[in-house]
Amino acid sequence: xxxxxxxxxxxxxxxxxxxxxxxxxxxxxxxxxxxxxxxxxxxxxxxxxxxxxxxxxxxxxxxxxxxxxxxxxxxxxxxxxxxxxxxxxxxxxxxxxxxxxxxxxxxxxxxx
Amino acid sequence: xxxxxxxxxxxxxxxxxxxxxxxxxxxxxxxxxxxxxxxxxxxxxxxxxxxxxxxxxxxxxxxxxxxxxxxxxxxxxxxxxxxxxxxxxxxxxxxxxxxxxxxxxxxxxxxxxxxxxxxxxxxxxxxxxxxxxxxxxxxxxxxxxxxxxxxxxxxxxxxxxxxxxxxxxxxxxxxxxxxxxxxxxxxxxxxxxxxxxxxxxxxxxxxxxxxxxxxxxxxxxxxxxxxxxxxxxxxxxxxxxxxxxxxxxxxxxxxxxxxxxxxxxxxxxxxxxxxxxxxxxxxxxxxxxxxxxxxxxxxxxxxxxxxxxxxxxxxxxxxxxxxxxxxxxxxxxxxxxxxxxxxxxxxxxxxxxxxxxxxxxxxxxxxxxxxxxxxxxxxxxxxxxxxxxxxxxxxxxxxxxxxxxxxxxxxxxxxxxxxxxxxxxxxxxxxxxxxxxxxxxxxxxxxxxxxxxxxxxxxxxxxxx
Numbered sequence: 001x002x003x004x005x006x007x008x009x010x011x012x013x014x015x016x017x018x019x020x021x022x023x024x025x026x027x028x029x030x031x032x033x034x035x036x037x038x039x040x041x042x043x044x045x046x047x048x049x050x051x052x053x054x055x056x057x058x059x060x061x062x063x064x065x066x067x068x069x070x071x072x073x074x075x076x077x078x079x080x081x082x083x084x085x086x087x088x089x090x091x092x093x094x095x096x097x098x099x100x101x102x103x104x105x106x107x108x109x110x111x112x
Numbered sequence: 113x114x115x116x117x118x119x120x121x122x123x124x125x126x127x128x129x130x131x132x133x134x135x136x137x138x139x140x141x142x143x144x145x146x147x148x149x150x151x152x153x154x155x156x157x158x159x160x161x162x163x164x165x166x167x168x169x170x171x172x173x174x175x176x177x178x179x180x181x182x183x184x185x186x187x188x189x190x191x192x193x194x195x196x197x198x199x200x201x202x203x204x205x206x207x208x209x210x211x212x213x214x215x216x217x218x219x220x221x222x223x224x225x226x227x228x229x230x231x232x233x234x235x236x237x238x239x240x241x242x243x244x245x246x247x248x249x250x251x252x253x254x255x256x257x258x259x260x261x262x263x264x265x266x267x268x269x270x271x272x273x274x275x276x277x278x279x280x281x282x283x284x285x286x287x288x289x290x291x292x293x294x295x296x297x298x299x300x301x302x303x304x305x306x307x308x309x310x311x312x313x314x315x316x317x318x319x320x321x322x323x324x325x326x327x328x329x330x331x332x333x334x335x336x337x338x339x340x341x342x343x344x345x346x347x348x349x350x351x352x353x354x355x356x357x358x359x360x361x362x363x364x365x366x367x368x369x370x371x372x373x374x375x376x377x378x379x380x381x382x383x384x385x386x387x388x389x390x391x392x393x394x395x396x397x398x399x400x401x402x403x404x405x406x407x408x409x410x411x412x413x414x415x416x417x418x419x420x421x422x423x424x425x426x427x428x429x430x431x432x433x434x435x436x437x438x439x440x441x442x443x444x445x446x447x448x449x450x451x452x453x454x455x456x457x458x459x460x461x462x463x464x465x466x467x468x469x470x471x472x473x474x475x476x477x478x479x480x481x482x483x484x485x486x487x488x489x490x491x492x493x494x495x496x497x498x499x500x501x502x503x504x505x506x507x508x509x510x511x512x513x514x515x516x517x518x519x520x521x522x523x524x525x526x527x528x529x530x531x532x533x534x535x536x537x538x539x540x541x542x543x544x545x546x547x548x549x550x551x552x553x554x555x556x557x558x559x560x561x562x563x564x565x566x567x568x569x570x571x572x573x574x575x576x577x
Contacts, residue, residue, distance in 0.1 A: 046134060052367060058338075064352055
């Protein structure tokens with residue numbers, strides 16, 4: 001394992017990101033994907049729409065990426081892209097969570 | 113910082129998990145909101161060369177727009193709103209990948225290609241742009257279809273598959289060019305080409321899919337936006353994006369699978385079936401003998417009924433008649449009748465749409481019966497009231513061929529009397545004729561759902577005096 005990481009780390013171009021890191025993130029990606037498969041095996045039909053809406057809001061996590069791209073001193077075009085990405089992702093996050101809350105509020109009322 | 117990202121991830125995981133049970137769903141959504149807050153706050157704290165005007169302006173503007181949209185959306189249009197929001201998430205991921213590319217050495221220096229930054233990083237850039245743009249345009253086609261607009265694919269028959277294949281090949285070619293390009297101009301052109309072709313493909317892929325299948329498409333696109341997020345995570349090497357994107361991506365796939373099962377179809381069948389195409393919309397002329405009734409006549413029928421089943425559909429949501437329906441149900445129950453609500457898995461425009469709507473109007477949970485549980489009971493039912501539903505009670509689904517063949521339906525035609533409240537004989541979402549309307553035991557009430565139900569409530573009250 002260590003030797004693999006070492007070879008990858010030294011064999012590639014100095015430009016390349018640290019290969020061991022790339023491998024680790026890929027590793028984590030695979031495990032997270034499997035976790036997603038297992039996470040929601042049973043869902044009552046009542047919750048299909050709220051679940052879709054809620055996880056749609058979570059996919060707005062890309063706002064973190066957008067924020068990281070909004071650096072000072074970069075080119076105008078990349079700043080425009082970063083700004084638009086922040087706006088779109090925030091609409092997704094805030095809109096998604098509020099719509100989901102509205103759907104779920106109807107269940108809470110019933111539980112009383 | 114890494115530990116705070118881990119905390120955010122765990123909050124998302126438990127959030128999704130809690131969203132799958134009625135008891136914990138509210139807490140689930142709160143947990144995931146907290147996770148998002150932690151994620152955003154952490155990012156802002158650790159960033160060193162942050163451009164505050166960009167960030168503050170973007171966050172506030174986006175949050176304000178999102179809040180206004182969420183507040184103004186009526187319950188009926190929630191499904192298409194989810195579709196539109198999802199498209200925005202997808203395009204955000206694509207823009208992240210593009211912005212990062214613009215800021216990278218690959219763009220700024222000649223003689224360096226994406227490939228030299230490592231295979232995973234190189235592949236994830238076009239993938240994030242491709243899936244993100246495809247999600248954007250596909251979601252907006254779904255949005256328009258869900259809002260009831262009829263859109264048709266410009267190319268018919270086998271030429272369509274050829275066109276899609278051609279676009280797909282072009283996409284792969286441009287993506288390869290993007291990965292291998294060594295100068296800025298080539299990189300720019302290939303990146304724009306990937307974005308453009310993916311946008312066109314997104315439109316073309318969703319256009320031929322029938323309106324009734326849109327929920328499945330939205331769910332699939334929701335999964336895509338997760339994958340696009342994960343891909344942009346690989347581009348900027350951010351573990352939070354990768355993990356959370358992967359979670360949404362695969363859990364979205366499972367939800368899509370669950371929805372397909374509810375309609376007794378495979379995902380491939382939905383995506384390639386092209387349901388909207390063969391079925392030419394029929395109108396009233398195709399119906400030979402239908403019997404119509406007034407709310408008063410129906411009230412008299414209900415007077416003598418000891419078991420009543422309500423079948424709500426999208427028309428109920430459009431007319432905002434859920435409260436009136438509940439009122440009618442309560443009235444009949446007080447008079448000693450058994451009242452139940454039959455919920456077809458895909459009634460409305462999204463699975464669970466009717467549950468949300470009826471829960472909102474305080475219909476007791478134990479009166480909501482799922483299709484499998486109630487289907488064998490229709491033969492012992494006196495009156496079935498179908499409110500604004502069409503395809504989910506269409507016996508044509510039992511035939512071997514046809515656009516909705518094989519779809520499980522509510523067997524309402526077995527009840528003693530079927531009352532169908534529907535404004536006209538216009539076809540449902542699948543665009544086909546419904547033989548139910550011609551059956552001798554079917555009565556049509558040609559009114560808006562709210563108007564008809566209010567009439568019935570009034571008449572039942574009068575009869576009770």
